[in-house]
Amino acid sequence: MKKQLLVIHGPNINLTGVREPGVYGSESLGQIDEEIRAYCEKEGFTCEIRQSNHEGQIIDWLHEAMGRADGIILNAGAYTHYSYAIHDAIAAVKIPCIEVHFSNIQARNDFRHLSVIAPVCVGSIAGFGKNSYLLAIDAFKKILV
Amino acid sequence: MKKQLLVIHGPNINLTGVREPGVYGSESLGQIDEEIRAYCEKEGFTCEIRQSNHEGQIIDWLHEAMGRADGIILNAGAYTHYSYAIHDAIAAVKIPCIEVHFSNIQARNDFRHLSVIAPVCVGSIAGFGKNSYLLAIDAFKKILV
Amino acid sequence: MKKQLLVIHGPNINLTGVREPGVYGSESLGQIDEEIRAYCEKEGFTCEIRQSNHEGQIIDWLHEAMGRADGIILNAGAYTHYSYAIHDAIAAVKIPCIEVHFSNIQARNDFRHLSVIAPVCVGSIAGFGKNSYLLAIDAFKKILV
Amino acid sequence: MKKQLLVIHGPNINLTGVREPGVYGSESLGQIDEEIRAYCEKEGFTCEIRQSNHEGQIIDWLHEAMGRADGIILNAGAYTHYSYAIHDAIAAVKIPCIEVHFSNIQARNDFRHLSVIAPVCVGSIAGFGKNSYLLAIDAFKKILV
Amino acid sequence: MKKQLLVIHGPNINLTGVREPGVYGSESLGQIDEEIRAYCEKEGFTCEIRQSNHEGQIIDWLHEAMGRADGIILNAGAYTHYSYAIHDAIAAVKIPCIEVHFSNIQARNDFRHLSVIAPVCVGSIAGFGKNSYLLAIDAFKKILV
Amino acid sequence: MKKQLLVIHGPNINLTGVREPGVYGSESLGQIDEEIRAYCEKEGFTCEIRQSNHEGQIIDWLHEAMGRADGIILNAGAYTHYSYAIHDAIAAVKIPCIEVHFSNIQARNDFRHLSVIAPVCVGSIAGFGKNSYLLAIDAFKKILV
Amino acid sequence: MKKQLLVIHGPNINLTGVREPGVYGSESLGQIDEEIRAYCEKEGFTCEIRQSNHEGQIIDWLHEAMGRADGIILNAGAYTHYSYAIHDAIAAVKIPCIEVHFSNIQARNDFRHLSVIAPVCVGSIAGFGKNSYLLAIDAFKKILV
Amino acid sequence: MKKQLLVIHGPNINLTGVREPGVYGSESLGQIDEEIRAYCEKEGFTCEIRQSNHEGQIIDWLHEAMGRADGIILNAGAYTHYSYAIHDAIAAVKIPCIEVHFSNIQARNDFRHLSVIAPVCVGSIAGFGKNSYLLAIDAFKKILV
Amino acid sequence: MKKQLLVIHGPNINLTGVREPGVYGSESLGQIDEEIRAYCEKEGFTCEIRQSNHEGQIIDWLHEAMGRADGIILNAGAYTHYSYAIHDAIAAVKIPCIEVHFSNIQARNDFRHLSVIAPVCVGSIAGFGKNSYLLAIDAFKKILV
Amino acid sequence: MKKQLLVIHGPNINLTGVREPGVYGSESLGQIDEEIRAYCEKEGFTCEIRQSNHEGQIIDWLHEAMGRADGIILNAGAYTHYSYAIHDAIAAVKIPCIEVHFSNIQARNDFRHLSVIAPVCVGSIAGFGKNSYLLAIDAFKKILV
Amino acid sequence: MKKQLLVIHGPNINLTGVREPGVYGSESLGQIDEEIRAYCEKEGFTCEIRQSNHEGQIIDWLHEAMGRADGIILNAGAYTHYSYAIHDAIAAVKIPCIEVHFSNIQARNDFRHLSVIAPVCVGSIAGFGKNSYLLAIDAFKKILV
């Protein structure tokens, strides 16, 4: 049976394509989601993709993933830098979670240097634009066997 | 007439029993809520119990408590450590609020050492698992007379 | 055609008139909103006013403003001090945003000294109570021509 | 056979009733000790109560408690904030210890925000005046069974 | 009788129009002072405008304002960030003082994030170029009645 | 009736004359105490002088001074820099206390720059060797009338 | 013509298989290098793999890569955390460089939280053991076209 | 021949009597200067008293004192906390200088805790209102013999 | 004539054998003291061994050692990390003092990283359990000749 | 036509020869100025030399240099370490400015480690006594062609 | 069979006898190595002694020691304070390592207070000049049995 991946886009990622194209690329999130879905299918995963600007909603989805998802790909956006509540949620649900970012966050503004969720993620991939998501799928292919 | 208590469980506390049983115990939140309700009744309080992973929802509930609750028992979970918005809400509604935690937060990771809501709470009780809630009820019995 | 302003009140501002009248004044938010509306009309703006205690909701509204509002007046309340997610939203939507506060935040508690949203706002006005909003309208009158 | 509790009052607590009555109440320590003794008896504990302004004396008493006390209630006063020697003593004797404070220490001056003894205590109760001690007895009733 | 405003420009503001036009605009200080004077007259204030690069001179002027000015508009330039002596002067003279800045100081270099004079000003207005001064006049119109 | 002063020398001050004569002078503490007594008599005070290396002992003496001493002259030695327990004792007994030091502590090693007891003392005199004590007597003469 | 990748293993990575197998896996570096070579071949890259414990040697190799390598995969080991000299070398050679780590460095000891080389890398991949290298090859496949 | 003392009052001290009487007393600086002069005469000193709000003026006066004054009494006001230039001037002129303050500066706002001039003064006297000056004269009587 | 060594065990060291045997070994302090005495005799020293949990008592003993001991071996326990009073005592008595610790303090909890007494000790030996004391005797054999 | 240099000596530099000869040398400032003038002439520059202890005066001179001086040599003395106002002045006038110091400021007291003006200077020369000025002239010879 | 010790001298230790004789003694490293060898022989160890100024060389030697040395005596010189790469090498090879220093590093300049290798060493000995090495041999005699 196919492994199930849950992809969660955090705050402001719905504006991808509009927001700083030099950093985030010019494709819309809809287009990127299509690529993620196609890549999952090609690599033998089913997937579910969600986006929210609400910290609490992201936590709810992480909880609901228990018993349903085999892996989580999370771009927590700016919540990466201060949401200890998301940190606790990832720790609680015990599903392997990969942290992804469009940009290389350690190379940008100071407040983006600290990831409070990294300590509870199995790994992190940053700086490859939309490919960060595809590389996380590659990673789960190597991990979830 | 009986005094009314509002018990608010913050983020990830709905996973109690699932999440790190060594820290949070193995009873589900439903079971714990039953004990809280029974204890309130025995001690002569009515109570209302809520849980949310949403910072904004917790603030809304604190506001709605004005004119209805005589005391608030709040386990703000990880929001304890950075939600100045919840801090402001407690200060605004002027209902006595007791901060509770399952674990002794000063004995865990660094980011759990600071409580930003403590300055606006009448007291805090931490480290007694589910009993932290029952002790808060004991405390209100001594305070609300 | 008239310029459109979006006024967003952040967390706990719905309690204005109830919460620390010495700091925030004794008028209710409803009354203040009336004054804001009247002043907008007088100065030749249309306006829309919203309040939420939810960080995610505020981000959603900032996003929805794209293509509709010509200027944003934002009192982010306590989110001012830690919401990098709101920071990112303001930066993404590229609508001129003025930060306002009832009180002179640098003159209060330490945690209110830092505004994480200031770097993406065109200006800030603080310390004039409800007049901070009216002065922001004055400012837009000088800017949006 | 009854469980034995050791109550230790740290520095300056002998002045209770004299020192800042707004913070510590107006009863003398003698009166409070009477209430603690009565409450212990009612709840089925024997107890021994001591006070010292000497850090070394407090450590000596903690050591002597080995093999005699089943639980310790410690209000370490200002030593709470810098006595790593008391920290080591609590860790060494391995008797469950509850930290209590009259006032909600995180809500007062900065130097009172850090408790260096919390990491070796089973829990902490702060902010309920003399009732903090009684609540600690309630807590031991729930723990020591 | 008309209210009297004292406008003080601090260090380097005499170079406005020459210094970083992208930040400070290209009008000379003389031209800006004309606009300030005209706006005061239109709004019913008399005003006096001064500029100095000397910290001590600014303090002297603040002292001399006692009994003569009803409001002070102060752009303390770089002294904003370290002159506790100006802080003390504003506190001593007890005339309402509004802090203004051409640029949004929290959005520039780190050393400009802290205003040591903000705690003794009634409010602050930053980021609107020369209009910051005019908005301060608007503010005094709302305050000084 | 004569006012009564209590002079307390803290840790290591019994070694005066032996310890770093360049800093503390070459007279023994006994000789200095004679001068203090003579000066008190000449200025119309009775006095009592004590020395201890024990933090707890110093606190006990501060407590015992209640109802007996009209002023306290305290050289807390190294406890000056970390004894919040002595800080609390001075605050509790409410007798005016002057902090004295042989050397100008802000001019020596870093750890001597902070006085945790200064906030509860009426004043401080440092840097005049044994004369710091005599100047404190002069000060009490001006204060205790 | 095939793109050329340079893989550099930094200090102590020659001990892989020996050093903390729980963190770094139990395969020897020789075995891992075989996998890296095979994967490169399969994905259409030529590659060259080197290891050194010498900071200066790594810098020399980075310099020599100019005009020869199209991409660099660098696991700088502990140098990641303090070698500004390697930082400068990467910046100088202007060949896209991906930072890789066996473990999720943000989840380990404090001193491993900061990467001083991240700001000059195109991206980083951490936490997937030897797969971090393979994912970097996947990433270059997406980038170097 | 009589010893000559130079008394320098720093910024804002000319407002004594007007500024926060609770802290600085209600006498004018003129009255206080009279008392200082009388006390000097009585104790056998000649004296010269000056006040300036200008950091540079204070430095000039310190320089001019070389060869003329035997002791300096300096209340540097807020310059105490950041004027390394005054620090250097005191060090350069090599005349014994006593730092005085009306209030006990370590007991007030944080920015008043550090004296950058203390390391080059022979001693400091703080917290005795105008008497701080008189005590400094007493101190010079004991020192300058 | 034989050289005399003074060995001082600080707080909680009386519990050696009871407290964390993994860190401190399972021999009682009595047994260890026997070994220290025997080793001293064998190496040609006389010795005196004392233990106290009281900071003040340790200071008193350091003072009494003047003129009697030729070398001091001090395990100050947790006082190592904050007792500037013990620091001052060692500096005052001018007897060579070697700091010893059972465990390698820099390898344990953060608060044990700083030794405030190290700057006034001739050397320090840590991490060898009871042998730390014997090595200190070896050291004095090399120093005290 | 000859290039014009402006040399500004900041606070306390008028005391050179008097102040710490070990650090600043024993020649008077007048003698040094003679050497500077002679060296300028020899190297083909005209020069103007000024000294002030007043921060504001230095700023005024920097402003007046616009259109007159081709290069500025500034020894800002202690203002180097905190005068952001001088920083702003140098930035505003856009004349190349070289920072000079007699001593190697990074090798002296802590407060001298930071130069707040360095970021707006073209270069800095420190540690060569009066030769620092001559080396700055050498430097301008290489720069101003 | 005899135990084998590896002694590694880090950077600048080859200059012993030349460099600051007051701190490091006046014997050459060759002479000291002779004493170390003689002492090893007398105490029943074989030994190998090496010196390098190269961080990478020290790491290589630590690696080569696996399977050959029973104990390592490392004076890492200044690398002690920042070489996390040496830290990792010691941790990886799992041979007991004793950190030695000629001087008492905590008593010297600030940057020498932190040892980044201490956490992976079994113990440390500092302050006894060349005897620090001999004491480490003494220590291994007690450990390696």
Next chain:
Amino acid sequence: MKKQLLVIHGPNINLTGVREPGVYGSESLGQIDEEIRAYCEKEGFTCEIRQSNHEGQIIDWLHEAMGRADGIILNAGAYTHYSYAIHDAIAAVKIPCIEVHFSNIQARNDFRHLSVIAPVCVGSIAGFGKNSYLLAIDAFKKILV
């Protein structure tokens, strides 16, 4: 006889002309070395110039300079900011060393603000591109006589 200078270029300086020409100029290091040699000859020095990316190599060269070089000109590149080992080497060899930098390091990224070698250099020259080296030769001309 001619004085001998040793010029050492540290890491990445071999890339001069390639690396950020805006900062470092467009001449190759070979060309710059020619100018340094010519200038030395003209000014009456012999010189030797070396470059290495290896921290240990630089230390070795510093050691070898003893007895051969009269002055050292060192551009330690990024090692400037953390190599305490180079710091120690300079201190040990006791040859006057001048620190040079192409750019004004205090004006660039934060990590370049601290020079750990400055405290052991006689002076430093930064910000003049290749001329920094020539100015150092000028400086030695003034020093080495």
